[in-house]
């Protein structure tokens with residue numbers, strides 16, 4: 001545990017934060033001063049122009065509803081669950097839809113609303129919120145690991161996101177943990193994603209359990225008869241009850257994650273590692289075995305950083321969006 005960091009720990013009150021999720025079909029916004037959440041749902045992944053139209057509509061609603069009680073926003077923070085270059089304020093890609101490569105999202109919103117716009121990968125925004133207001137409070141350098149459909153990370157150094165040269169820092173999905181491991185969606189073998197992402201953990205458990213009547217029955221029991229909707233927390237529950245399929249899958253995932261983490265610790269020297277996404281919902285049931293492995297791999301040459309579950313849950317990215325203007329350099 002380090003000394004309290006010197007950074008500002010409040011959301012910018014004159015900021016509106018926006019989260020763009022589910023390939024652009026789910027837009028969420030809140031004025032940091034009011035905390036009221038506003039939503040838009042789109043029927044299909046939008047083109048960039050369709051997304052801009054929906055975002056402008058949503059922003060108009062937030063400003064109109066909050067106008068009486070709260071100041072006009074002086075900045076926007078936008079967290080995108082897609083591929084973005086925060087230093088240039090552009091998107092590079094959005095899953096399941098076309099036209100997002102090199103799209104000037106920040107500039108388009110800035111020219112419409114005449115205020116500065118700060119763009120960030122949602123994982124980095126979520127990590128920023130956890131570092132400032134969640135599990136990472138009182139730590140200086142936080143390494144945030146988000147595991148869901150894929151695994152990505154963000155490094156928050158004294159309240160500032162490390163963006164890298166092109167915004168591609170932290171693509172842990174393709175971190176090599178064992179060259180002869182299973183094939184990744186990218187086509188290469190041995191990457192972290194197919195072994196340890198939340199989605200891979202659930203899928204691998206379903207696959208392995210289907211070979212055993214006992215495991216299948218246990219899986220259906222914990223998931224309420226819907227194995228395809230099983231969560232990492234339920235896989236952890238199965239393992240704790242002694243199910244060998246869940247145990248095997250989780251041990252592979254913990255081993256692979258621990259190898260990736262010990263190398264990241266050597267390179268980046270964080271004093272806390274924060275897990276976000278579905279594994280965090282499993283709490284110490286997921287964290288403690290990973291903590292034990294990390295301590296063994298760190299050995300005696302350095303103290304093992306704290307390894308904690310995130311405390312902000314699904315609110316983290318939107319909270320982080322509100323913090324971007326006060327904690328991120330403006331795009332150029």
Ligand SMILES: [Zn+2]
Pocket residue numbers: 173174184185186187188191193
């Ligand atoms: Zn890969």
